[in-house]
Amino acid sequence: MPKTYPIIGAALPVRPELSGWSISHDQEHQRQVSLFLHALDKMQKKDPLEDQLSYFRISGTPYMQCLYNIMINELLPKIKDVTQRASWREAADRWRLPFWDWALPQEDTQKLGLPNILSQDKFDILELGGSTKFSITNPMFKYTHRMHIDGKLTPVPMGDERMGDLKVTYTVTDKVDKETELNVSISTRFGKTQGTSRYANPLTQEWVDGNQRLDLVNNALQNPNWRWMDSDELTSGSLASNVHRLLSDNYFKSYKPFSSTCCPPGEDHNPNDHLSLEMIHNNIHVRPPRQFVGGGGKDEKGVPTNGSMSNVPVSSFDPVFWMHHNNIDRIFAIWQFLNPEAWLTPDDNCKPTEELQPFHMDEKGTVFTANDVRRWEKFGYTYPELVTGMTKEKLQQLINDKYARPSVQELMESRDGKGITDTHFQDYVINVQYDRYALQGQPYTIFFVLQVDEDHVYYVGQISTFSAQLSGDCGNCESQKKHGVLSKGQVPLTPQLVRLVRKYSTFLKDASGITGVNVGLNPEFMNVFLQKTLYWHVLTVRRSINLFYEVYVPVLITLIEFWERGSTIRGSELGGVNTYREGCVR
Incomplete structure (x- = not known):
């Protein structure tokens, strides 16, 4: 009787812990970080009125596949060297969206809190297809809402009237609850913002632009x-x-x-x-x-x-x-x-x-x-x-x-x-x-x-x-x-x-x-x-x-x-x- 061979699937790719992955010296990890930040930047800059798969349109839903598609269809073709392109394709195929373990000190800071990839407005990544690092505006730092105006991608408020039914109208307004007679709220209009904030003063221009304290x-x-x-x-x-x-x-x-x-x-x-x-x-x-x-x-x-x-x-x-x-x-x-x-x-x-x-x-x-x-x-x-x-x-x-x-x-x-x-x-x-x-x-x-x-x-x-x-x-x-x-x-x-x-x-x-x-x-x-x-x-x-x-x-x-x-x-x-x-x- 001939020898049989079991068919065993390849090991599943692992979602990495964010802080360690982002500073890893492993070549594949560094390529993945570069591809990820490039893809996220491109996704955030897609006009929500022109592209249903823009960051604005699908935020809140799992967009890992959208980022992967950007890597494959928009980023990898820019790598001219065939051998390098194949290596970077392998890195993309094994990439999975990372997780932030907020319960433990971060590997890069050794403290509880945000890792650097979430807290620095600039971040160093590899050039596509290369081994030299350069600094980019970090798309993980904040999201800025943009639209094409006169042919130019321009930051605009999320509640801009040109957004039509997609505009953000969420407002927390001062009001007294009739049942409890309690003043329960705050006047904050998120439709005025064009960037996301963490701990910003909602009464200032910094709030509009997106401020990270x-x-x-x-x-x-x-x-x-x-x-x-x-x-x-x-x-x-x-x-x-x-x-x-x-x-x-x-x-x-x-x-x-x-x-x-x-x-x-x-x-x-x-x-x-x-x-x-x-x-x-x-x-x-x-x-x-x-x-x-x-x-x-x-x-x-x-x-x-x-x-x-x-x-x-x-x-x-x-x-x-x-x-x-x-x-x-x-x-x-x-x-x-x-x-x-x-x-x-x-x-x-x-x-x-x-x-x-x-x-x-x-x-x-x-x-x-x-x-x-x-x-x-x-x-x-x-x-x-x-x-x-x-x-x-x-x-x-x-x-x-x-x-x-x-x-x-x-x-x-x-x-x-x-x-x-x-x-x-x-x-x-x-x-x-x-x-x-x-x-x-x-x-x-x-x-x-x-x-x-x-x-x-x-x-x-x-x-x-x-x-x-x-x-x-x-x-x-x-x-x-x-x-x-x-x-x-x-x-x-x-x-x-x-x-x-x-x-x-x-x-x-x-x-x-x-x-x-x-x-x-x-x-x-x-x-x-x-x-x-x-x-x-x-x-x-x-x-x-x-x-x-x-x-x-x-x-x-x-x-x-x-x-x-x-x-x-x-x-x-x-x-x-x-x-x-x-x-x-x-």
């Missing part, structure tokens, strides 16, 4: 404290902590609570289930008082700030949008690998066979369903953590090493009588249920602080709605509001409490007035301490809101097991519910 963006990711709060970096590592929890073994028992903030009335909700991928996604778009990437609130001098990423209707114009969403897709793919049987069920409101308008899989107009897009590999890519040979055990350890080890090491250093043993520690989380339509869909954020006394206020976390004003074109939104569907969220407290206890043990005991117990994570101290010091407050894009009653806030506690190599958060029931009050902490 990168110090505020990076500071919001590294240390998101209010200007009137203590500047201690109590929140660093909270992003990694959320990712670790989301991917921990058995934290979720089913797909629905993992994926969504939706909290339908009348259903039983496991306390662990208050965390979700959607919640983490929202918080990167919007975080008080400095929305992570877009901007919002006021800066240290009281100057108002705003930006594209903080506002749903225009967020996808910022080039960082897809780098963020690819990371969300990556986290989802990792969770699917760890939980291969978990998926939508026929009983869910969104069924696995439901059509995902307006996305078509062929020229006949066949619409994708949820089942059609369940597996990421069928779209021709994978992620570094999911390459051939990966097992669930290896992947879980990799997640622990990446996202849990720093927190666990800090906990291990705090074992001296503070409620932490060699194998266990008390874990505290805030679980929140809220009405995202309480302000008629206007986005707002619930933030949490520990107010030890008038002079010591520590920011510990937030929940952001990342919603848009109800306008009648979202049937699902109107239905959820009508039926009283709430949303849910979770804020881990343990990393912040550990840092606070380590640094201010004696002060906390004196200021809190708690006697007879050791200061630490032990429930005897923390139950009283949190009752005395934990406050929550609501903030819209521009201002604070008092007397807001649409939020239920319990704090829960459970015992967590960890090992020397990492930690694991079991799916054990959280308990010890206490409710907390709203309070203004100015």
Whole structure:
């Protein structure tokens, strides 16, 4: 019998981590970076009235294929050397849209925040077909909206009347909600802008042109404290902590609570289930008082700030949008690998066979369903953590090493009588249920602080709605509001409490007035301490809101097991519910 040979497909190309890929010395990576930035620049400069595949027309939809087509049809033909053209074609064929892992320090800066490829207005890339680098205007820095006027490509406002039905009309206007009598908004006209901004003052010409206040963006990711709060970096590592929890073994028992903030009335909700991928996604778009990437609130001098990423209707114009969403897709793919049987069920409101308008899989107009897009590999890519040979055990350890080890090491250093043993520690989380339509869909954020006394206020976390004003074109939104569907969220407290206890043990005991117990994570101290010091407050894009009653806030506690190599958060029931009050902490 002749020998047979199995037919094995080539390994799937990997979506690279953005910061490392952009500074890589690997020749193929350098060629890919050059092709990518050239293609994105060309795409952004296509007139939206003349080209349906312009950046403006398809922002918010996956445009990887459009960029690839530009590489193949417009860039590679410029390379005259046949051998070089073939090598660059191989690089293009293996290129995949990268992801931005905002939970970890960036490889090029060694800090949390934006990598240089998202924060520098100029970026060095290879000449097409060559090995010499030159500097280009970086299309990842911002998007500028252009049209052909008198034969010349000219920056114009996105709400220019010549755009017709395509013009941007999104405006957040001052208004009082009749039901709550709350002033909930800010006068910001995005149609006036011709460039995307991060933390720009919407009252200036810089806002029109597109302004990037990168110090505020990076500071919001590294240390998101209010200007009137203590500047201690109590929140660093909270992003990694959320990712670790989301991917921990058995934290979720089913797909629905993992994926969504939706909290339908009348259903039983496991306390662990208050965390979700959607919640983490929202918080990167919007975080008080400095929305992570877009901007919002006021800066240290009281100057108002705003930006594209903080506002749903225009967020996808910022080039960082897809780098963020690819990371969300990556986290989802990792969770699917760890939980291969978990998926939508026929009983869910969104069924696995439901059509995902307006996305078509062929020229006949066949619409994708949820089942059609369940597996990421069928779209021709994978992620570094999911390459051939990966097992669930290896992947879980990799997640622990990446996202849990720093927190666990800090906990291990705090074992001296503070409620932490060699194998266990008390874990505290805030679980929140809220009405995202309480302000008629206007986005707002619930933030949490520990107010030890008038002079010591520590920011510990937030929940952001990342919603848009109800306008009648979202049937699902109107239905959820009508039926009283709430949303849910979770804020881990343990990393912040550990840092606070380590640094201010004696002060906390004196200021809190708690006697007879050791200061630490032990429930005897923390139950009283949190009752005395934990406050929550609501903030819209521009201002604070008092007397807001649409939020239920319990704090829960459970015992967590960890090992020397990492930690694991079991799916054990959280308990010890206490409710907390709203309070203004100015």
